[in-house]
Amino acid sequence: MTRFTKPDWFDLLPETFHQFRGDERVEEVQCIIPDMVGMSRGKAMPSEKFSPNTIYYLPDSLFYQTITGDYVEIDQIENQWMERDIALIPDMSTACAAAWADDVTLQVICDLQTRGGEPIEVAPRNVLKRVVGLYEKRGWRPVVAPELEFYLTKPNVDPNEPIEPPIGRTGRAASGRQSFSMVAVDEYGPVIDTIYDFAEAQGLNIDTMIQEGGAGQIELNLLHGDPLRLADEVFYFKRAIREAALKHNTFATFMAKPMRDEPGSAMHIHQSVVDIKTGANIFSDKKGEVSPEFLHFIGGSQKHLVEVMPLLAPYANSYRRLNGRMSAPDNVEWSKDNRTTGLRIPICDAESRRVENRIIGIDTNPYLAIAASLAAGYLGMVNETAPTPEATREVWGEGSVLPDGLAAALVGFEAAKDIRAVLGEPFCTVFEAIKNAELIEFRQEISPWEREHLMLNV
Template structure:
């Protein structure tokens, strides 16, 4: 996204006039990463910058539910009070698929006293970035986001299938990094790049991943809040473009049985505010102590963060041995079998890649959590384990195996709560408990197939 961090409302008004905008989508990312909000006429947006929404709109489950009792209401008001929304002018961009000139602007959530609402995803990432800023540190991130293109499927009881490309055939074999396989969907991706250009998103490389119809888009490195906004908007772009070409785009972690899952690998590094130097490298080019402490923090706290990195029951289907997804928190240089990888790079570009995060994770929450792990590692000077130079898939499983176990670990980790905020974790874990309970009321095809007549 174009750097508009100093973009103010006067410039926003000029931008809206210049682009002859008649409608504005006022967006708020909720806990699941869904775009909530209102669509306003330009005049109404200009007149009334105090737009409001009910508090629970940001704190709902993926099915639109919320708890009726419990600690959730220690944070969210029982009387359904208002969120006071404030536009972030730096996020304004055109909605390229709209018929009339339409803009979209991401908003932050405040209470009536002017304080950021602590459980809103954007608030959590702002909180973590401010902690780095107070310590003279500038985090830099670059996500790699995987997703599947699938054939239209209007019946949730039917398995998803690879879509039909220009050849008239669906993929039936592994096509990793195949240029021709990407070109099967060239008209769709022409729309995607056109939309990204019009919305000024800084997307980099597009590749075909291992799965049938599985793609990956890379983003240029930037500040965490900017990148979270870009991932949030990019998901809207891909879904819209896919629909226009008679298919779906999905960021489910494991949409198709027998195919690899989809991740959001996040490259991260730290820069000194004072010197502008990459703190992961010493002046002689060797890895710094901060580099190793950051890895140590990831190793210690990733298990407790898994409910943030893998937020749904489906997420844990991705994390299986020999499926191109990590199963533990080992680290290594240029080793894709580990959960924490350091790519080969120059000292100035030395970085750490968190490979555990799923594509279904809320980008604001995931970036806040992975940065929190690294920050705690540096503050507590946590030394990592010995580097893994072999196949980490041969090692023991070291991540929670399901959402219920992950939530137990997250609730028990008090140091993460200090960084991410107790109010956020209270609301988040209560919502995830509710989703898990809803899932457990569903009887799956596997149960009917194997238990109906056999037990």
């Protein structure tokens, strides 16, 4: 075996990777990016071929594809099918192990630029950077903490068959309606243990993990921090969770509503804003009371989240979750400690005052969902948007309701000039075209329900 010579860039790697590697040779480096969906794409190479100072290239056409892989014609893009190269610049601060690989493998998220060094405007990671940059120009630093919900399921190899809960250690299928049950979590303990192992190898921090209300449904909470870093962690976690499940002949799904009679899966985001100079939470005034910025953030969220629903609920399936039942809100009302509202204010002290966005589904691209949610709050603070009165009771199907489907959501997104300017019009144009194409594809499908009830009965 050829002796492994450590390259100069090894000094840039985190200690967690070195602990994971031990004395093993690093065989491969994966230079990856999140696509529009939030899945990883990129290039893999032998470790001796990698250098953080080398620029790697991919065609820009990878951002013009729907979830099915079909390409979308976008009239506003001149010479779209020249498939120009975009530059991948490794961000070594994101380097970590691909812990599931058979050989020691390093993965690195890359920034995307033009050949001239300008950020690629349609790249999701750059969209989030753009929004965070607007906060910084105001002297603000946003802070977020995502909650990830997902299902473990039996392997589903036939899309025509319903998704089923996994079989646990008792030999029985996982049961629902067992929120916070430790017994339910222990049913698929080996998968959970592997998730923890992968997280440790990658240097990813888990705050808590619980059994959610669905059969085989898990919630994983992350520590609060910088939006870009947390989006990177969600991106890494989703990949790791899928791989951990596969190690145990189980699927992990991030569909918003995978099973008809079980709750949907969300990606709740806790949000606050601190003053860059002082480090103080600007959602609280000097007396510890709610500040104008706090109320304006809520007001902006109420006004603009309905406009960016395609980024928060990006598929037709997403709206099956947002039906006002099973703990999923159908509104942008706000209230303290009230889980029926889309905007919940958790019980906390003045220093930790925050707004929890409960609308977002786990099927979103984390970069885009966090960017859209922060953009809505940003516009509220800049424009001093007043919120509606606080809800004082359960809220179901009333007040400021969400669009009832992707078609209605896209109509609102098309007309949302202010928030499109914050997110970047080039990105919004491409994203809107992709979502319209996916909606057309979805409408062309004939469902099992139609075949069962209409084929011989009408």
